Amino acid sequence: MKLHRVAEGPEDGPVVVFGGSLGSDLRMWEPQVAPLVERGFRVVRYDARGHGGSPVPPGPYELEDLGADVLALLDELGVEQAHHVGLSLGGMTGMWLGIHAPDRIASLVLCCTSAKLGPPSMWVDRARTVRAEGTAAVAEAGVQRWLTPGYRERHPDRAEFLRAMIAAVPAEGYAACCGAIERMDLLDLLPKITAPTLVIAGAHDPATSPGEHARPIAEGIPGARLEVVAEAAHLGSYEQPAEFTRLILDHLERA
Numbered sequence: 650m651k652l653h654r655v656a657e658g659p660e661d662g663p664v665v666v667f668g669g670s671l672g673s674d675l676r677m678w679e680p681q682v683a684p685l686v687e688r689g690f691r692v693v694r695y696d697a698r699g700h701g702g703s704p705v706p707p708g709p710y711e712l713e714d715l716g717a718d719v720l721a722l723l724d725e726l727g728v729e730q731a732h733h734v735g736l737s738l739g740g741m742t743g744m745w746l747g748i749h750a751p752d753r754i755a756s757l758v759l760c761c762t763s764a765k766l767g768p769p770s771m772w773v774d775r776a777r778t779v780r781a782e783g784t785a786a787v788a789e790a791g792v793q794r795w796l797t798p799g800y801r802e803r804h805p806d807r808a809e810f811l812r813a814m815i816a817a818v819p820a821e822g823y824a825a826c827c828g829a830i831e832r833m834d835l836l837d838l839l840p841k842i843t844a845p846t847l848v849i850a851g852a853h854d855p856a857t858s859p860g861e862h863a864r865p866i867a868e869g870i871p872g873a874r875l876e877v878v879a880e881a882a883h884l885g886s887y888e889q890p891a892e893f894t895r896l897i898l899d900h901l902e903r904a
């Protein structure tokens with residue numbers, strides 16, 4: 650699977666791969682690009698399979714497929730080892746890589762994510778809705794999980810930009826990724842991760858809350874650190890770009 654990607658920054662800089670949330674495309678990371686490039690990093694953003702400009706094979710997909718896609722991307726770019734920054738589904742992919750391909754991962758940043766995200770019926774229902782009615786049917790609810798109410802009120806244009814982003818995701822791609830999340834259980838495998846890991850949560854994330862989701866990840870990965878960002882919901886890196894980027898850069902420069 651050849652993922653759609655955009656690479657920016659110095660070709661000889663340390664490579665940082667960015668993987669996004671279910672329902673997003675690589676534009677969700679726009680706020681992070683310039684600050685990392687200015688600090689000398691080679692920033693590679695990709696669209697997960699079934700999303701954005703990447704191919705949309707028919708489902709089912711497993712997390713293993715999403716991880717293998719990133720390894721194929723690294724191979725194609727001739728990159729032996731990269732940092733991986735992932736949010737939600739991107740963070741799940743990052744954990745899979747840290748567990749199954751430790752030699753390829755220099756460090757991990759796991760944003761607003763979970764090692765086991767139930768109940769399975771929620772993902773079955775959402776996949777069924779999307780296959781029947783399209784991603785537009787889940788776009789508004791998605792934005793409500795992604796952004797705090799105050800931010801949506803202050804920035805209706807940005808909320809609309811993200812709503813349209815979700816609605817543009819191919820239904821089969823979104824639904825098949827729901828299935829991968831439904832079947833994911835990484836909790837017992839977290840101690841295998843050896844990469845230096847930073848876990849970042851949004852204080853108001855209704856999908857992957859700090860207490861129920863971020864904390865177990867930070868406690869499961871040896872040496873991992875947890876940061877909780879105030880005034881952030883699920884798409885914290887978009888709503889609070891300055892704070893997320895500061896934390897990411899600090900971690901990358903120490904790793």
Ligand SMILES: O=C(O)CC1=CCC(=O)O1
Pocket residue numbers: 669670671672736737738739766791794830856883
């Ligand atoms: O859309 C959601 O409910 C939140 C989410 C779970 C995995 C992901 O990428 O987003």
